[in-house]
Amino acid sequence: MSAEAGARPLAGVKVLDFTAIVLGPLATRCLADLGAEVVKVEGPAGDGIRHSAAVPAPGMGSIYMALNGGKKSLALDLKAPGAGEILRRLTDWADVAVHNMRPASARALGLDAATMTAANPRLIHCSASGFAQDGPRADDPAVDDVIQATSGLADLFDRVGDGPRYVPSVMADKICGLLMAQAVLAGLYRRERTGEGMSVEIPMAETMSAFVLLEHMGAAAFPDRPAAGPEVGYGRLLTPHRRPFRTRDGHVALTPYTRRDWQAFLRAAGEAELAEHPRVTDPVRRNAEVAELYAALAGILATRDTDEWIRIGRETGIPAAAIRPLEEVAADPDLLRGGWLTETEAPGLGRVRAPGPLLRLAPGAGGRPDATRPAPALGGDGDAVLESLGFDAAERAAFERDGVVTLPGG
Numbered sequence: 382m383s384a385e386a387g388a389r390p391l392a393g394v395k396v397l398d399f400t401a402i403v404l405g406p407l408a409t410r411c412l413a414d415l416g417a418e419v420v421k422v423e424g425p426a427g428d429g430i431r432h433s434a435a436v437p438a439p440g441m442g443s444i445y446m447a448l449n450g451g452k453k454s455l456a457l458d459l460k461a462p463g464a465g466e467i468l469r470r471l472t473d474w475a476d477v478a479v480h481n482m483r484p485a486s487a488r489a490l491g492l493d494a495a496t497m498t499a500a501n502p503r504l505i506h507c508s509a510s511g512f513a514q515d516g517p518r519a520d521d522p523a524v525d526d527v528i529q530a531t532s533g534l535a536d537l538f539d540r541v542g543d544g545p546r547y548v549p550s551v552m553a554d555k556i557c558g559l560l561m562a563q564a565v566l567a568g569l570y571r572r573e574r575t576g577e578g579m580s581v582e583i584p585m586a587e588t589m590s591a592f593v594l595l596e597h598m599g600a601a602a603f604p605d606r607p608a609a610g611p612e613v614g615y616g617r618l619l620t621p622h623r624r625p626f627r628t629r630d631g632h633v634a635l636t637p638y639t640r641r642d643w644q645a646f647l648r649a650a651g652e653a654e655l656a657e658h659p660r661v662t663d664p665v666r667r668n669a670e671v672a673e674l675y676a677a678l679a680g681i682l683a684t685r686d687t688d689e690w691i692r693i694g695r696e697t698g699i700p701a702a703a704i705r706p707l708e709e710v711a712a713d714p715d716l717l718r719g720g721w722l723t724e725t726e727a728p729g730l731g732r733v734r735a736p737g738p739l740l741r742l743a744p745g746a747g748g749r750p751d752a753t754r755p756a757p758a759l760g761g762d763g764d765a766v767l768e769s770l771g772f773d774a775a776e777r778a779a780f781e782r783d784g785v786v787t788l789p790g791g
Contacts, residue, residue, distance in 0.1 A: 389416025389742065394569065396420070397475040398452065399492055401428045403525070403551050404509055404585070405481035406448035407558030412477070412565060413451035414738035414753075420766055421452045422471070424459070425787045427759040438729055440759050447735045449756035450725070455767075456760030456787035459490045463785040470770040472500045477565055481509040485520045494580035505568035506580040509561055513584035523585060528553035532589035533597070540614060541621040553589045560588060609669075616668065622675035625704050626682040633687045635678075635694055635701040640664065643674070645697040650681050727755040760787045 394417040398409040406421075406428070413419045421428075427440055428449075436442040457464055468491060472478070480492050487493045487508065494506040511523025529535045529547045538546035564581040571579060596615045600608040610616070617623065625632040637643040640662060647656035655661065655677065660670050667674065682690055687703050694701025711734075716722040723737040733755050763786050767777045780786045 389414075391569075392416035394418070395474055395476045396565075397422060397471055397478040399478065399480035399482070400509075401481065402430045403444070403448060403554040404558045405479055405561065406430070407555055408507075408509075408561035408565065409452065409479055410448050410450065411559070411562040411739060414740060415742075417477070419452040420471070420762070421449060421454050421757070422459075423454060423456050423759060425456055425784070427456065431759070441727070441730060441756070443735075446727075446733055446756045450723075450735055450753045452754070452757060453762035453766060454757035454760055455763045457763075458785055458787075459492075461783065461785040463780060463783055465491075467767070467770070467772075467780070467785070469500065470772075472497055472504065474770065475501065475504060476569070477505045477507070479507045479561065479565065481561075483510055483520050483522065484508075484514050494582075498578055498580055502578050503572060503576070504578040505565055505572065506578070507561055507565050507568065507583070508580070509557055509583040509585060511584070512586045514582055516584070516587070518586070525551040525553045528585045528589050531586045533593045534589065537593070537597070537614075537619065540619045541623070543621075553585055556592060557583050557585050557588055609665075617671045620672035620675050622672060622679055626679050628682055628685060628687045628690060630686045632704045633682060633690050633701060634704065635682065635690055635699065637678070637699055640667065642697075642699050643667070646693070646699050647681075649693045649697050652681060723753050725753060725755045728758075730755075758789050761789050763788050 391412060394412070396409055396412050396417045396419040398405070398419050398421040400406050400409060400421075401423075409417075409419050409421070428445060430448065431440040431442055431445040433445070434443040457467060459468065478492070478497050480487055482490075482492070484493065488496070491497070494508065497506050498504050510519070511528065512518035512521055523531075526547050529552065530545070532553065534552065535545045535547055538544065561583050564583060568579045568581060571577070596618065597613055599611045599613040599615065601613050602608070625634050635646075637646045643661045644656045647653065647661070660666050660674060691701045691703060693699075710716070711722075713722065716737075717724065717734075720737045720741075722734055724732050724734050727733045735753075735756075737753065764777055767780065767786065772780070777786075781788055
């Protein structure tokens with residue numbers, strides 16, 4: 382398995398990807414986008430996300446395609462008697478190993494940090510699980526909904542009058558996936574300086590709790606001193622008026638933030654008197670009474686069309702946008718031209734459109750990849766991966782015959 386050609390920052394870095402669903406595959410997709418060679422090791426049934434959302438062909442669903450572009454697939458039954466030697470050679474080959482399974486499951490399969498780093502001391506081992514491995518819930522199962530509930534994210538909706546709700550996106554998985562990729566990069570940088578591998582854990586519940594509290598600690602941030610403001614929560618975000626505002630012909634997102642913003646907008650909207658009110662000009666009152674300001678803003682925005690408010694926002698330097706339906710975003714020609722959405726040809730599927738790299742590299746640092754390899758069929762690279770590990774044709778055939786590996790059509 383040769384390092385990927387090109388100047389992308391992680392060219393030559395070899396990643397063993399034991400992840401599934403969203404969190405881990407997003408992390409390893411980011412590494413692949415940066416030039417790493419990623420071998421996705423799946424069980425005989427494949428990653429469960431292969432069968433979710435739009436599925437035009439078995440095992441090739443739209444979410445799977447979005448998260449696994451640029452990778453290779455090895456379908457390996459880690460429980461099979463003959464799998465140990467394959468895992469040993471893969472571990473020797475790799476710079477990075479990533480999984481997002483429960484700690485007990487990882488230990489049973491020999492994918493835990495202690496086992497893998499003992500076999501390869503230079504390995505960067507990164508794992509994610511629902512809960513911290515040194516906590517009372519270490520082996521409890523978790524999904525994105527459970528983490529949104531545990532971290533307080535679902536409670537935020539209750540505080541604005543909607544009742545507890547989940548963000549209609551796998552937000553915890555995606556945030557923790559990005560942090561997982563960040564952790565791998567930190568590990569690789571440390572190894573460059575010290576020559577040593579390392580292991581790092583991303584516990585979803587604890588990580589997301591800290592993430593939610595960044596702006597919502599409120600007075601709880603000062604347990605030894607009284608503080609003005611709510612015990613927890615950031616009022617600007619927790620007013621029920623903070624949502625897309627209804628206009629005369631639709632909805633608009635428009636957000637004055639500073640004193641300058643509020644005054645510029647209110648004057649342009651014909652509300653000069655309110656622009657000079659202490660509720661606007663006094664930063665302490667503006668923070669404390671932001672709900673009342675948003676309520677006033679809602680009344681003002683209802684009097685004109687969306688396009689007019691966007692024009693005023695542009696003229697006054699205030700962020701404003703119409704509400705775009707998902708269908709429009711998914712077909713945005715500017716996203717396609719800029720490479721934020723990519724199209725590739727996949728056997729049996731024709732054109733496949735998927736989110737492109739989440740990072741834009743400068744020219745000379747890898748830039749925009751000319752083409753992203755489409756997400757692989759289950760086991761689609763198995764024979765080539767095994768050959769590169771030194772297994773001869775007879776050994777590879779035996780692995781397939783015995784069910785240790787699964788090749789396409791097998």
